[in-house]
Every structure is written in structure tokens, then in C-alpha cells.
Amino acid sequence: MKNLLSLLGISALLGCLVNSCETANQTTPPSPVVAEITAPVFNRDSAFLFVQKQVDFGPRVPQTSEHAACADWIKSTFESFGWITQFQEAEVMGYDDQAMNIKNIIATINPDKKQRVLLCAHWDTRRIADQDKERQDEPILGADDGGSGVAVLMEVARAISLQAIDLGIDIVLFDAEDQGESSSATRPYRQNTWCIGSQYWSKNRHPMVSKPYMGILLDMVGSKGARFPREGLSVKHAGGIVSQVWNEALDLGYSDMFVNENFNEIVDDHLFINDIARIPTIDIINLPTNPSANGTFGHYWHTHKDNMNIIDKHSLGAVGEVLIQVLYKNASGAL
Numbered sequence: 097m098k099n100l101l102s103l104l105g106i107s108a109l110l111g112c113l114v115n116s117c118e119t120a121n122q123t124t125p126p127s128p129v130v131a132e133i134t135a136p137v138f139n140r141d142s143a144f145l146f147v148q149k150q151v152d153f154g155p156r157v158p159q160t161s162e163h164a165a166c167a168d169w170i171k172s173t174f175e176s177f178g179w180i181t182q183f184q185e186a187e188v189m190g191y192d193d194q195a196m197n198i199k200n201i202i203a204t205i206n207p208d209k210k211q212r213v214l215l216c217a218h219w220d221t222r223r224i225a226d227q228d229k230e231r232q233d234e235p236i237l238g239a240d241d242g243g244s245g246v247a248v249l250m251e252v253a254r255a256i257s258l259q260a261i262d263l264g265i266d267i268v269l270f271d272a273e274d275q276g277e278s279s280s281a282t283r284p285y286r287q288n289t290w291c292i293g294s295q296y297w298s299k300n301r302h303p304m305v306s307k308p309y310m311g312i313l314l315d316m317v318g319s320k321g322a323r324f325p326r327e328g329l330s331v332k333h334a335g336g337i338v339s340q341v342w343n344e345a346l347d348l349g350y351s352d353m354f355v356n357e358n359f360n361e362i363v364d365d366h367l368f369i370n371d372i373a374r375i376p377t378i379d380i381i382n383l384p385t386n387p388s389a390n391g392t393f394g395h396y397w398h399t400h401k402d403n404m405n406i407i408d409k410h411s412l413g414a415v416g417e418v419l420i421q422v423l424y425k426n427a428s429g430a431l
């Protein structure tokens with residue numbers, strides 16, 4: 097956008113020289129001044145490759161070698177973009193009441209800025225395919241459920257590294273979001289067995305000069321035909337952030353994905369960030385009109401179909417572009 101405007105400026109100048117500014121005395125109304133936010137380009141091909149790379153490690157189940165290798169790659173990639181990184185490691189209680197070692201991955205830019213935003217996603221993938229009809233006891237690849245949110249945030253970090261932003265940003269990638277106990281008719285649903293990494297972080301936040309004033313969680317944002325209605329807890333705890341994001345999506349032409357519709361409350365990392373850390377946080381999550389048999393999420397959810405075949409660059413790109421605009425507008429005070 098900025099380059100295009102400069103080109104137009106140059107051609108206008110050239111045109112003026114060629115025509116010897118014959119029209120200079122005529123009254124030409126000045127062009128209206130439109131507030132312009134320059135923001136770096138979100139590269140959807142790059143985001144797609146970041147999903148592919150995670151999937152290439154295999155399933156990322158806590159306490160496996162694939163999980164450890166992927167964590168190292170994610171951390172070093174953020175470092176290559178100039179972000180400050182750290183692992184937050186902890187021993188917590190798993191869904192089976194056994195000790196589990198988890199690793200949240202944290203990347204920070206502008207650590208001294210008081211005005212801070214939290215961006216987050218979970219990076220682990222489910223240890224079982226309990227919604228599948230086949231190989232239910234095997235872990236899933238989690239291209240969308242795990243891979244997509246991380247990939248969009250990595251590409252956002254890369255883009256931000258190319259254009260300074262007057263905002264502190266903490267990207268927190270949560271472990272053990274998706275290792276919860278399966279729903280069972282014989283036991284009550286144990287909500288706290290899910291989102292263990294975000295529960296831990298919310299109680300033990302890494303040091304920051306100030307608490308982020310807003311949070312945005314991405315979960316399952318990369319599938320073909322993804323559809324993001326306004327999730328209930330997001331509206332309840334952070335309605336102003338929902339409005340910012342959905343309005344930006346409308347402006348960018350993505351209202352077919354960021355639909356003008358409300359949805360039920362979903363148990364996801366943002367529940368604990370809102371309740372425990374008290375950071376107003378929204379969830380951008382795929383909630384399709386033709387969901388899986390469980391009635392909420394995509395047909396591929398917690399099955400072996402959650403692989404690269406369902407990933408769409410358009411979906412990744414839409415979410416990334418909206419996010420970047422919201423960030424740079426917040427930084428400039430335009431929102």
C-alpha cells in the first residue's frame with residue numbers, strides 16, 4: 097500500500113512536469129486524507145510451511161522425543177527472528193493423575209514496553225484419536241489442532257521482525273492443552289484435565305514489566321472453509337477485543353470466515369487466562385456449521401484426518417492478516 101502510494105505520487109509529479117502544470121491554476125480539490133496504518137505483509141506460504149514443518153516432526157505429545165525436537169525448532173526459529181525466547185518447564189498432574197512434564201514456549205519482543213499484548217496457541221497434539229473410527233489409541237498429527245495456531249504466530253513474529261512495532265508482545269505457546277480426559281458416560285466431565293499448560297502459565301506468569309491488556313488465542317485456524325463465529329466466553333470477558341478483530345476482518349474482506357454470529361462458550365486456554373490470569377482474552381476457533389458427530393468442531397477434530405490435506409493457505413492468511421492489522425493499529429492508537 098505504501099509503495100503504491102509513493103508510485104502514484106511520483107507519476108503525479110512526472111505528469112505535472114510533462115504538462116508544465118497547465119492545470120495548476122484550476123481548482124483541484126485536495127485528495128481526502130485517510131489515516132493509513134502501514135503494517136508488514138503476512139506471507140501465507142511461509143505460514144503453511146510452518147505447519148508442514150511441525151507435522152514433519154510427527155505427533156507432538158508431551159514427554160516424547162518428537163515433542164522435544166519440535167520445541168527446540170520452534171524456540172530457535174523465534175530466536176532467528178530476533179525475539180527473546182524461553183521455555184517454561186513444569187511437572188504437573190496429567191489427565192490420568194500421573195506426573196507429566198510440560199514445556200510452554202514463550203517468545204517476547206519489546207520487553208520494556210508497558211503496553212503489552214498476549215498472543216497464544218497450544219503447540220501439543222492429542223495423544224489419542226478418540227473421535228476417529230480407526231486407530232483410536234494412536235496420536236494424531238494435529239496439523240490444524242496445534243499446528244495452525246503456532247504457524248500463524250510464527251509468521252506474525254517473522255513479519256514483525258521486519259517492521260518495528262510500538263507495542264510489547266508476548267507469544268505464549270501452551271503445552272498439554274489437548275491431553276484431557278475423553279468424555280465418558282461413567283464419569284463427570286473433568287474440565288481441568290484440559291489446558292494444563294495455560295492453567296500453569298496463568299498461575300505462574302513469566303516476568304513481564306506489566307500485565308498484557310489484551311489476549312488473542314488461536315486454535316484450529318488453518319482448515320479449508322474455517323468459520324469463526326464469536327465464541328461465547330470471548331464475548332463475555334473481552335467483547336471489545338472481539339469487536340476490534342471482527343471489524344478488522346470485515347474491512348479486509350474476510351467476513352465469510354469471521355462470521356457475524358455468536359456461538360456457545362468453549363472450554364479452551366482462554367477460559368483459564370480470563371479466570372486465573374485476568375487478562376481479557378478472546379478465542380479465534382473453527383466452529384463449522386457442519387461439525388463432527390460430537391456436534392461442535394470440524395469433521396477432522398481429534399481424528400487422523402487432521403493432517404496437511406485439510407490445511408488451507410487462505411485460512412492461515414486471513415487470520416494472520418487480521419492479527420497484524422489489529423496489532424499495528426493498537427500500537428498506533430488507531431483502535
Ligand SMILES: [Zn+2]
Nearest residue numbers: 222241274398
Ligand atoms: Zn484438540
